[in-house]
Amino acid sequence: MKIAILSIGDELISGRITDTNAGTVSSILLEHGLTVQSHVTVGDSEVDIISALSELERHSDYIIATGGLGPTADDLTTHAVARATGRRLIVNEEARAHVQKMSARLNTMIAAPLNDKQAMLPSKTTIIPNPTGTACGFQLMHNNCHMFFMPGVPSEMLPMLNESVLPFLLERQPKKRVVRFRNLNVFGPREAEVDELLVGIAAPQDGLQMGICVSYPAMKITFRAEADSQAVADAKLAGALEATYQRIGKFIYSEGEVTLAEKVATLLRESGKTLALAESCTGGMISQLITAIPGSSEFFLEGAVTYSNVAKQKRLGVPAEMIDAHGAVSSEVAAAMAAGIRNSAASDIGLAVTGVAGPDGGSTEKPVGTVFISLAGVDGCWTERYKFGGNREDVRIATAWTALDRLRRYLLNEKPR
């Protein structure tokens, strides 16, 4: 059952708009065990649409096409389909009735000739009802390939896909396979390291696939299991997750769509501890990630973005002599910042970062990317030095994430390294 998706539109081929339809249709089909083989995008050009259709039909049993069915002159899909399949364009009475009904309901002021265009369809086609717009979709069979044509507007296309196209495909699906997904979110190691550590967990021949997707600075490990029943698919996933936790558990900060900040927020809530932050190079980024969580005022007391040395002294009580002796980017100052904000905010935990985000300010001893992160709690204060790569924003993001991850481990009763 070979399925291809064709997206049609000048706005897509020019890059003015990112095509989300192809991906959305793919993932909806995949949830039902239907795999899409290729996505093709062409502009509103008759020649290009015809050429795409005739190539795709050679390799596909089903073509799901979106776009180019609108009432205006640059919408050429219907015309191209008629030519590509050797059909005449005729007034389709069902389509005409639909256009009239929808125009009235949508209160449009589209002139009559334009509406007539939307009632003209290739001969020998079946209408795909469009519950939300004027453009009818249609389907036809040509050279043993089923072709579906729908408008490109997602809010019109999706109901048509779900109500008409998907049921049509599922009826013809040779064998119903269940596909289930689960994912783990990982921070710390690099993609290639994770890949190596997880060798052998995926078993594609057994319907269990693994994918690693990097989304800086974290990555998502997705497991996909295919089986005859949901129970079997879920059991495969459970086994894969358990093995993954055994190998790289300490790097896994959450499952599903839970962000690192959300995980930290949950742990803070559970522990009943309060937090205060002192940020230098991250300039408020950690505070911002924490306060993005609804209800964070429950555990987050305050943040001090102590950019200047004076602010570090005045707000956090870092001694001027310490800054003079060791520099603002130093283990000593980081520790004093963490203890200082914990003390002055009267929080359970003080978390502080200071570093050289660049592009300027680096030295041989402390090059750009050098960062100190310090965590002060009732049971002690731990400070570590890091060296992050990349540009200013990369360093800031890596610092913020490393600080949050460190807090996560502390709250899980793993003391910082």
Add this chain to the structure above:
Amino acid sequence: MKIAILSIGDELISGRITDTNAGTVSSILLEHGLTVQSHVTVGDSEVDIISALSELERHSDYIIATGGLGPTADDLTTHAVARATGRRLIVNEEARAHVQKMSARLNTMIAAPLNDKQAMLPSKTTIIPNPTGTACGFQLMHNNCHMFFMPGVPSEMLPMLNESVLPFLLERQPKKRVVRFRNLNVFGPREAEVDELLVGIAAPQDGLQMGICVSYPAMKITFRAEADSQAVADAKLAGALEATYQRIGKFIYSEGEVTLAEKVATLLRESGKTLALAESCTGGMISQLITAIPGSSEFFLEGAVTYSNVAKQKRLGVPAEMIDAHGAVSSEVAAAMAAGIRNSAASDIGLAVTGVAGPDGGSTEKPVGTVFISLAGVDGCWTERYKFGGNREDVRIATAWTALDRLRRYLLNEKPR
């Protein structure tokens, strides 16, 4: 000059990730007058990659492919290309040297065998240098079709496109019809308002097009002029920009890729004034936007993320009675915060925000989205009330942007309304 784009990756064909590369490459090429004919996406499947390449090569002079060059086992592009073009896979010494150099620089712990994979390329290929990652790109010519292969990670792919692929294409561009772009960045009004205010400025029949692209909470107005010479195209653009400034000038915060924070930073530098921030509902977002600018320590002294009422009192000197009488989200408290941070940080300007970001904490009098923004300078203190829509993050972003835009207008000697 027929150009096709091929995106390779299971995460794309399954819809797990939306492919943005195809659109980005298209729009970059279009800026140089090069039109892309089709986008094709296939998964990490050797058969599908080979089939896509051989179909595209029949209709294209150039194929720009991205994805599947990583070090892991599921990256199959190189292998597929070798088979599709009848080449052997050999160790490419240039690629090997690059992988070694980059691995050392990126401080990875990738084991040797994985890296070796990235040094294996089809014979008779030319390397496309990758300044930011380990995976070399490569190009080759097969059946009169130039094929380029680059990694899928946009931050690696884009420099390779701009530095290697684009110049190669431009050298071979047959007729240089010049296409020039300029854009204005706008914050404040809605898309439909802007569209109405700018009626008649675009003249498509004269080769001058206008597009509005909303990127919450701002929008970008792009003008595209096509002409036989650069001078003529630029003159058209200059005319369109002048007319636009006349109509909506006060909402235009920058041209090109200059962010609002960058614009504010430039104005602060030029004025010689220093800034300190007091944030409640934005939780550090404004500080973070400002400190994203390299060299911001020149004018940014500090930020206080005073989330708790205690912090507002202690850090900013907001009287407890004032909070009791008016609430933490009030005009009085916002003004006291701005004056307080300006005073205690000894900055020229104090900027403060306090509001109800939601989802909880709203009241009839002050519903979710109610925000007070206050600016204190040597010449006075101005406070305004706003009501923003959307979810928690929308409210926070709108607040941060409105505060920055207010600072921009203040620095331009427009006093806040």
